[in-house]
Amino acid sequence: xxxxxxxxxxxxxxxxxxxxxxxxxxxxxxxxxxxxxxxxxxxxxxxxxxxxxxxxxxxxxxxxxxxxxxxxxxxxxxxxxxxxxxxxxxxxxxxxxxxxxxxxxxxxxxxxxxxxxxxxxxxxxxxxxxxxx
Amino acid sequence: xxxxxxxxxxxxxxxxxxxxxxxxxxxxxxxxxxxxxxxxxxxxxxxxxxxxxxxxxxxxxxxxxxxxxxxxxxxxxxxxxxxxxxxxxxxxxxxxxxxxxxxxxxxxxxxxxxxxxxxxxxxxxxxxxxxxxxxxxxxxxxxxxxxxxxxxxxxxxxxxxxxxxxxxxxxxxxxxxxxxxxxxxxxxxxxxxxxxxxxxxxxxxxxxxxxxxxxxxxxxxxxxxxxxxxxxxxxxxxxxxxxxxxxxxxxxxxxxxxxxxxxxxxxxxxxxxxxxxxxxxxxxxxxxxxxxxxxxxxxxxxxxxxxxxxxxxxxx
Numbered sequence: 173x174x175x176x177x178x179x180x181x182x183x184x185x186x187x188x189x190x191x192x193x194x195x196x197x198x199x200x201x202x203x204x205x206x207x208x209x210x211x212x213x214x215x216x217x218x219x220x221x222x223x224x225x226x227x228x229x230x231x232x233x234x235x236x237x238x239x240x241x242x243x244x245x246x247x248x249x250x251x252x253x254x255x256x257x258x259x260x261x262x263x264x265x266x267x268x269x270x271x272x273x274x275x276x277x278x279x280x281x282x283x284x285x286x287x288x289x290x291x292x293x294x295x296x297x298x299x300x301x302x303x304x305x
Numbered sequence: 306x307x308x309x310x311x312x313x314x315x316x317x318x319x320x321x322x323x324x325x326x327x328x329x330x331x332x333x334x335x336x337x338x339x340x341x342x343x344x345x346x347x348x349x350x351x352x353x354x355x356x357x358x359x360x361x362x363x364x365x366x367x368x369x370x371x372x373x374x375x376x377x378x379x380x381x382x383x384x385x386x387x388x389x390x391x392x393x394x395x396x397x398x399x400x401x402x403x404x405x406x407x408x409x410x411x412x413x414x415x416x417x418x419x420x421x422x423x424x425x426x427x428x429x430x431x432x433x434x435x436x437x438x439x440x441x442x443x444x445x446x447x448x449x450x451x452x453x454x455x456x457x458x459x460x461x462x463x464x465x466x467x468x469x470x471x472x473x474x475x476x477x478x479x480x481x482x483x484x485x486x487x488x489x490x491x492x493x494x495x496x497x498x499x500x501x502x503x504x505x506x507x508x509x510x511x512x513x514x515x516x517x518x519x520x521x522x523x524x525x526x527x528x529x530x531x532x533x534x535x536x537x538x539x540x541x542x543x544x545x546x547x548x549x550x551x552x553x554x555x556x557x558x559x560x561x562x563x564x565x566x567x568x569x570x571x572x573x574x575x576x577x578x579x580x581x582x583x584x585x586x587x588x589x590x591x592x593x594x595x596x597x598x599x600x601x602x603x604x605x606x607x608x609x610x611x612x613x614x615x616x617x618x619x620x621x
Contacts, residue, residue: 176333177397177420202391202394206396208397209418210402211409212403215409218410219410223402223409223416226324226415226416227416
């Protein structure tokens with residue numbers, strides 16, 4: 173049965189005050205037939221990983237605007253590894269300077285989507301790269 | 306996953322296994338059967354609480370607060386939170402966790418969001434199986450939060466021991482309260498947002514509705530709460546506990562679970578018969594032939610379905 177919907181956790185790590193971008197992405201993924209679990213603002217990496225495990229998601233997509241991405245995003249990857257859940261596809265988005273992207277990818281964030289990315293690019297990326305069992 | 310291995314892991318409260326098994330029962334019917342067959346004997350221990358009510362009534366917030374109250378008493382909690390799946394794209398936004406953030410890292414709480422995936426009645430098709438998995442996983446209490454319901458989504462009553470009907474002020478007049486449907490399934494009525502104008506009136510209307518009904522052994526209590534401020538939650542939990550005590554003392558628990566199991570078996574038979582009949586009618590194109598005959602008015606839908614059923618019963 174390969175008709176099952178892809179499950180995506182959309183998370184907002186850190187102290188951002190708004191989540192417009194996260195909601196736009198959530199809506200786009202929903203319209204692409206995915207089940208999107210949205211957890212709300214100001215999540216710790218521990219909360220995000222715990223939710224990802226319980227929800228058994230295929231993708232963890234994090235939106236971050238505060239500038240703390242170099243700490244928070246790799247921390248989520250690390251915790252997922254500890255939980256033996258590093259088969260989940262981890263994505264980042266938001267205001268992230270170009271020079272930080274190589275470091276984040278090295279830390280295990282598979283792709284970074286910066287402002288102006290069409291939502292269809294995110295949908296396509298997930299469809300092509302998700303690990304399905 | 307090897308069957309023995311996963312049963313062991315689930316019985317030992319392994320989170321990842323629990324999560325994986327719920328995914329499997331959601332996605333693969335054949336595997337789901339296998340799992341339930343193997344774990345069923347360990348089920349039946351948890352107290353299953355259904356939280357239902359209109360959209361925006363505060364079900365998620367109430368679920369969050371109830372879970373915390375149960376945690377304070379040292380109980381473990383499983384939560385199944387259901388949100389609607391889009392009938393157009395099959396996608397869904399599952400947003401109930403937003404109101405349950407502090408529970409995310411509590412090791413004594415397991416929260417699972419589910420989309421309805423085309424299932425009507427306020428639950429999802431796999432809810433019943435997910436409840437069983439959480440039961441074996443070790444949750445003392447399992448809270449099922451339904452989708453926002455209107456007037457006739459009452460499947461929760463077939464899946465829960467205690468149904469809490471969440472009402473809010475200002476949704477309609479007292480005629481709404483006496484219409485048939487969801488109002489008839491509440492074991493407890495929680496009037497949420499009771500700090501708003503009209504809460505007393507809503508409570509009075511529910512009370513009047515209960516007064517009009519036939520006398521029963523037990524009258525559903527009405528509890529006023531403000532979930533967002535954590536007001537009245539202890540009282541609501543007391544009523545939930547009282548209801549379980551009543552169910553046990555009166556023998557109602559046995560009856561209720563028996564009824565639900567009977568319904569579950571009938572439902573499974575129905576599904577299986579449908580599958581076989583449709584499969585059979587496909588092999589000799591009986592369904593297509595019958596359909597075109599009805600379209601041409603050579604026969605009628607009743608005779609057509611009878612003739613297909615005959616095809617089937619001959620082969621049993």
